[in-house]
Amino acid sequence: MSNINSNTDVNHSNPLLEVRSLKKYFKVGRRQFLKAVDGITFHIYQGETFGLVGESGCGKSTTGRAIARLYSLTGGEILYDGMDISKFKGKAATRYAFDVQMVFQDPYASLDPRMTVESIVAEGMKIHRMYNSEQTRAKVYELLEKVGLNKEHAARFPHEFSGGQRQRIGIARALAVNPKFLVCDEPVSALDVSIQAQIINLLRDLQREFNLTYLFIAHDLSLVKYLSDRIGVMYLGSLLEVAPAEELYKNPLHPYTRALLSAIPVPDPAEESERTRILLQGDVQSPINTPEQCKFYSRCKYAEARCRERIPPLVETTEGHWIACALNKELNTDAYAI
């Protein structure tokens, strides 16, 4: 399967969003901090889709929400168009809200059950008093059509819709303020597989039409591959590998990514029977007060002393391919071949 998203509009000289050493700890006890995100660095170019994958609880939503300015940061910074988003106040904050919007994971919790579809989609326009009520209504109808619903749906309540339709409503709500950047937090993981494809296609069409930049969060690597230009792999609050989608599949370097990819079945039965699976040993560590060492240490088959010296930083091993592993370039050598 090739990448459908070979987007020619990606501007590689200009990162729209830069995340630098982002940390978000939640205080969960007297001296206990849950390190949901522990120093991750990546950037997203204008016009591209950046896929963020990882197991449940590894900090993907926290990252997305930090970008949407829902959290105050424990450390690091997030730059949008070169400006620190935590410093935005008043007008600048409003402009950021126009530019950066979010599509949520749970189609049942992300729409207010007390509001009609019309007022849900119109919410952003109302908050910022963008149009008069007639124009707002017209815009709502237009947006509903854009996401594959119609204006008869406007007067209904969320509980009358299926999960896929609800997700479309959520997308229309986000698009209403004409954003440039969408944080899609697992927008399809709660949906049936057949519906997933529809929503993915919708997101891809909208991206082309409005020249959107996506941060696409998922826990399923195969899904992200289909949609993303570049992919970041997270584990327990750390970003372990970042590479272009094709490259990540053809040449995964980080031991965790290799294990993840080996778990995805391939369609060809002959190839499938040849394939070696890397089984992960050990358990996922608790995210509470994790030590300053490689987060994958407890499960890595290559683990050695230097892995415990610090959290390995993300470094570029080959052009555009970054990994956070103490072994770094050695992973590319025969000794560590799969």
Next chain:
Amino acid sequence: MADFTPIPKNIEESNRSVRVFVSYGKDAWNRLKKNKVAVASLVFIIFVILFGFAGSVFFPNYTKQNLLNTFAPPGSPGAPLGTDELGRDLLSRLVRGTKISISIGLTVATINIIIGSVYGGIAGYFGGAADMIMMRIVDIVISIPEMIILILLLTIISKGMPTLILALCLTGWTGTARLVRGQVLQLREQEYILSARVLGAGKFFIILRHLLPNAIDPIIVRFAMSIPGVIFAEAFLSYIGLGVSIPDASWGNLAQVGSNQFPNYLWLFFMPATLFSLTMLAFNLLGDGLRDALDPKQRW
């Protein structure tokens, strides 16, 4: 061969979706209407309120004594429900008592709901240290026995309505505060609230447009359920002479006057006691009905 009748022409018409779009509130109201007991209770409560408020226009002489006509039985001329030991017309006094008891019940329940909602809403929405301190205060207020505060205040300050209302409000809001705090804590993490924040909504917008409408159901139920408790406390305090005092009337002191004559002149006791009990029952049944009608799981 069986006879087939042709489909009528207006098949389109008859096949059209009959789905009507109803708002949330209307939907709940429709469900409440189907509940016979709740509707009967509501009708009875409206009747009692009219009895107290409209009745006071027609029977204003609740203090007028007539020592020549004491303990007149019900049905006496000029005193359809009889008179008490000072010859006061029981119907007039019952009207007055109803007005006072219902007023206190509604006033106190309203004040408690408002204070409790605002207090609990602030604690839940802002969370953190403010929440911690505010909820410890609630714990302390709850741990003091209510009757002790009530009796203390009513003996220290003064008897009468204002003190009674103050005393009942001082302790009554805590339950609502806990309830609303829990609601808000749970609601504020909902993704639709996060979505509103990402869209740039301010705190007031979120509270008015999202939190309030979604938290209101249990608050309404609690309001209806708290009224009988207040009326009971008022009646009890008036009965033991700490609340509304004679010559003014409330269900509590009317029952007390009646019980003094027990077992003679039974109507003096049973009239106010029956009205009081039935009203309590009606509020509780209405509260149950509301809870069922507003239950989101009942929504189709």
